[in-house]
Amino acid sequence: xxxxxxxxxxxxxxxxxxxxxxLVLIRESVLLGAGWGSAGPQPGLFPxxxxxxxxxxxxxxxxxxxxxxxxxxxxxxxxxxxxxxKVAAPMVAAVVLLPYLGFYMVTALYLxxxxxxxxxxxxxxxxxxxxxxxxxxxYAFEQGFKVLLPKSIFYGYFLPFF
Amino acid sequence: xxxxxxxxxxxxxxxxxxxxxxxxxxxxxxLVIGVLPGLGxxxxxxxxxxxxxxxxxxxxxxxxxxxxxxxxxxxxITSILFNIPGEPWSAVLVFDGHxxxxxxxxxxxLTTAFVSSLFAAFVSxxxxxxxxxxxxxxxxGFGPPEIFAIMLMxxxxxxxxxxxxxxxxxxxxxxxxxxxxxxxxxxxxxxxRLTFGTITLLTGFNFVPITIGLFGIAELLVSAEEQARxxxxxxxxxxxxxxxxxxxxxxxxxxxxxxAATLMGFWxxxxxxxxxxxxxFMGYGLARxxxxxxxxxxxxxxxxVMAPQAAADAAGIGSLLPMVTLGVPxxxxxxxxxxxxxxxxxxxxxxxxxxxxxxVWGLVGSLYVGHLVGFGLCILxxxxxxxxxxxxxxxxxxxxxxxxxxxAYAVNNSLFDVWIVLIFGLVGYVLRKLKYxxxxxxxxLVLGDPTESAFRQTLIMGHxxxxxxxxxxxxxxxxxxxxxxxxxxxxxxxxxxxxxxxxQA
Numbered sequence: 001x002x003x004x005x006x007x008x009x010x011x012x013x014x015x016x017x018x019x020x021x022x023l024v025l026i027r028e029s030v031l032l033g034a035g036w037g038s039a040g041p042q043p044g045l046f047p048x049x050x051x052x053x054x055x056x057x058x059x060x061x062x063x064x065x066x067x068x069x070x071x072x073x074x075x076x077x078x079x080x081x082x083x084x085x086k087v088a089a090p091m092v093a094a095v096v097l098l099p100y101l102g103f104y105m106v107t108a109l110y111l112x113x114x115x116x117x118x119x120x121x122x123x124x125x126x127x128x129x130x131x132x133x134x135x136x137x138x139y140a141f142e143q144g145f146k147v148l149l150p151k152s153i154f155y156g157y158f159l160p161f162f
Numbered sequence: 163x164x165x166x167x168x169x170x171x172x173x174x175x176x177x178x179x180x181x182x183x184x185x186x187x188x189x190x191x192x193l194v195i196g197v198l199p200g201l202g203x204x205x206x207x208x209x210x211x212x213x214x215x216x217x218x219x220x221x222x223x224x225x226x227x228x229x230x231x232x233x234x235x236x237x238x239i240t241s242i243l244f245n246i247p248g249e250p251w252s253a254v255l256v257f258d259g260h261x262x263x264x265x266x267x268x269x270x271x272l273t274t275a276f277v278s279s280l281f282a283a284f285v286s287x288x289x290x291x292x293x294x295x296x297x298x299x300x301x302x303g304f305g306p307p308e309i310f311a312i313m314l315m316x317x318x319x320x321x322x323x324x325x326x327x328x329x330x331x332x333x334x335x336x337x338x339x340x341x342x343x344x345x346x347x348x349x350x351x352x353x354x355r356l357t358f359g360t361i362t363l364l365t366g367f368n369f370v371p372i373t374i375g376l377f378g379i380a381e382l383l384v385s386a387e388e389q390a391r392x393x394x395x396x397x398x399x400x401x402x403x404x405x406x407x408x409x410x411x412x413x414x415x416x417x418x419x420x421x422a423a424t425l426m427g428f429w430x431x432x433x434x435x436x437x438x439x440x441x442x443f444m445g446y447g448l449a450r451x452x453x454x455x456x457x458x459x460x461x462x463x464x465x466x467v468m469a470p471q472a473a474a475d476a477a478g479i480g481s482l483l484p485m486v487t488l489g490v491p492x493x494x495x496x497x498x499x500x501x502x503x504x505x506x507x508x509x510x511x512x513x514x515x516x517x518x519x520x521x522v523w524g525l526v527g528s529l530y531v532g533h534l535v536g537f538g539l540c541i542l543x544x545x546x547x548x549x550x551x552x553x554x555x556x557x558x559x560x561x562x563x564x565x566x567x568x569x570a571y572a573v574n575n576s577l578f579d580v581w582i583v584l585i586f587g588l589v590g591y592v593l594r595k596l597k598y599x600x601x602x603x604x605x606x607l608v609l610g611d612p613t614e615s616a617f618r619q620t621l622i623m624g625h626x627x628x629x630x631x632x633x634x635x636x637x638x639x640x641x642x643x644x645x646x647x648x649x650x651x652x653x654x655x656x657x658x659x660x661x662x663x664x665x666q667a
Binding site for chain 2: 018029032040044045057061064076081083084086087092103107118120145146147
């Protein structure tokens with residue numbers, strides 16, 4: 001069985017990521033000019049100061065994590081992480097599919113399939129519910145609020161409005 | 163405009179059917195969001211923010227403020243009945259509210275919380291009404307150094323008395339908020355900055371998708387973990403007339419405690435930065451400290467419900483005061499509401515009172531009416547609201563995700579913003595687990611541009627030196643407080659070390 005990541009590993013990783021980001025931004029700010037120009041302070045000054053604060057705090061966070069590493073707890077229980085992945089994966093899928101299937105089809109499918117798969121609800125109850133929500137949303141937003149949301153690639157071919 | 167005629171104008175705004183309908187909607191949505199444990203008031207306001215683009219600003223501000231009050235009331239119900247805080251600010255109510263409910267006095271605990279809330283709201287509304295104009299007029303004389311000093315104080319508050327978060331992590335989040343806000347065209351020279359040559363980033367990061375991701379989606383993922391743990395236990399409660407009478411009697415007996423908690427909460431709210439959550443904890447501390455029988459606390463003391471709830475509600479109202487008068491939000495939720503003002507093309511600050519009295523006073527009027535609506539709904543519909551807790555997570559999650567996507571997309575009609583929601587949701591989950599506070603980032607993102615322009619103008623005024631910040635009569639003391647707050651965590655560390663040394667010796 002593989003060991004789960006402990007909190008201080010993640011602390012180190014996230015702290016280091018902030019330091020790295022800060023370094024990139026410090027370089028950008030300096031290139032932009034972080035001194036005194038003809039119109040007062042140059043555009044890079046404020047980002048430079050912010051990035052310096054972020055970088056130095058990130059270093060200290062890393063140092064703290066390295067010092068207290070041995071006493072840290074697991075980041076999360078295996079069962080908890082599994083739940084998070086089970087909830088997050090469909091979210092990612094919904095966003096990836098959005099440009100292809102359009103907002104309304106994604107809504108109906110996501111709502112229906114997630115309730116069946118994750119919530120173990122009977123499909124004959126939740127699939128119609130998903131479709132109903134999508135249809136109501138379509139009339140509310142497209143006609144009521146006049147917001148145009150992404151449509152599916154089938155739009156205009158054989159589906160009347162999705 | 164003097165407060166009395168201002169209030170008249172405000173009420174005439176509130177009682178327009180269109181505005182009243184949205185105020186009502188806001189309170190109802192707030193109650194629902196307050197009851198749902200996976201979704202807090204700040205995320206609720208953020209998720210619904212884009213939808214307010216399609217209604218009149220006067221109605222929009224009432225709806226968002228109403229949502230705040232609704233969430234303040236709604237969190238009470240889950241804390242007391244289910245032992246699960248629906249909102250961070252109602253977490254304290256678990257200590258004494260739930261034991262009371264277990265002892266068969268759920269009705270009393272709930273009504274006491276609602277009555278305390280209403281009382282605190284009424285006192286705070288009066289304070290708001292009469293302090294708003296003087297504060298705004300005072301702020302009219304502020305120059306860039308004063309504005310910068312106030313902003314700095316807001317961020318120092320997060321670092322100094324943040325909600326248990328590490329000061330270093332708070333600093334990182336503030337800096338990240340500033341940096342995200344700085345992406346795009348420079349506000350003085352118009353040069354593109356931190357865009358890395360891309361066109362997508364030229365317009366900068368919008369705060370709406372980032373807020374929705376960091377609060378809404380990240381919260382959903384954190385509550386996904388909880389699905390792996392326990393099942394709900396619920397105590398049923400139906401509120402009756404006798405509960406109300408008993409609650410008013412309890413409140414009447416401890417009126418001074420309530421007034422003290424309210425005033426303290428209001429002050430915590432007005433102070434830029436943190437809001438209702440620390441106020442609630444401080445209210446609890448106040449009640450225990452001045453109780454004649456502190457040993458009852460934690461076992462079902464009525465004061466342990468009364469004082470935190472009064473302080474939280476007062477802080478919520480107080481946090482809007484510096485937002486409208488100075489343009490500095492007093493709490494994270496107020497920061498998101500302030501982001502809404504920018505979105506509707508309004509600039510919060512002292513001039514708003516002259517330019518849009520209908521907007522400002524409409525908000526003030528809605529403070530009174532919104533709280534009455536929330537109170538009435540809670541008294542009548544608590545069993546119904548408690549039932550919302552039982553809506554399956556599996557149905558709720560896709561629903562919230564799709565509303566979040568919709569909101570993020572609707573601001574600029576861009577799929578890039580939808581990706582931002584997702585990325586900040588996933589990153590936000592990890593950050594939240596590591597106790598990086600999300601609120602300072604959002605406040606820094608919203609206040610980034612005003613802070614930076616105040617900073618640059620100050621430097622120009624001081625010919626390149628920030629010394630001017632310390633020499634002006636108003637900004638000087640503010641800077642002093644800000645610096646003290648920044649170093650407070652360090653001072654605390656030194657003090658505890660010294661105490662430990664003394665004990666060893």
